[in-house]
Amino acid sequence: MNRQWMFSATVGATLVLVAGSVLAVDPVSRSFEATDTNGDGLVSREEYRERMVEVFYSADADRDGYLDIDELGDPDPDLMNDADTNNNGRLSLREFLNRRARDFVQVDGDGNGRLSMEEASEF
Numbered sequence: 001m002n003r004q005w006m007f008s009a010t011v012g013a014t015l016v017l018v019a020g021s022v023l024a025v026d027p028v029s030r031s032f033e034a035t036d037t038n039g040d041g042l043v044s045r046e047e048y049r050e051r052m053v054e055v056f057y058s059a060d061a062d063r064d065g066y067l068d069i070d071e072l073g074d075p076d077p078d079l080m081n082d083a084d085t086n087n088n089g090r091l092s093l094r095e096f097l098n099r100r101a102r103d104f105v106q107v108d109g110d111g112n113g114r115l116s117m118e119e120a121s122e123f
């Protein structure tokens with residue numbers, strides 16, 4: 001998997017399962033702009049979801065429609081367990097997006113349904 005791409009494809013530091021590494025690389029502003037497709041300076045749920053779908057398919061190296069632990073490149077098994085709601089050891093697109101939707105809510109500090117650059121950076 002192209003990890004660098006995964007980094008740049010994320011909205012904010014914690015919006016990716018490999019959060020620890022992302023903080024060091026600090027791609028927040030670049031990825032934020034890429035995710036804010038209508039350029040209004042905010043990432044809506046729709047923009048975020050579209051981006052996460054892209055991330056999912058980009059990470060699915062063997063194209064089987066699921067992300068396994070290797071494809072996620074995730075050093076923390078708890079995150080995988082948390083997202084893998086049917087416990088089959090891999091994430092479907094639905095499981096992945098559900099997990100990401102929870103991240104969105106957490107990062108959206110003022111709860112207005114949109115992520116500002118500030119919210120994405122501070123989280």
Ligand SMILES: [Ca+2]
Pocket residue numbers: 036037038039040041042043044047
């Ligand atoms: Ca936007």
Ligand SMILES: [Ca+2]
Pocket residue numbers: 060061062063064065066067068071
């Ligand atoms: Ca796969």
Ligand SMILES: [Ca+2]
Pocket residue numbers: 107108109110111112113114115116119
């Ligand atoms: Ca917000």
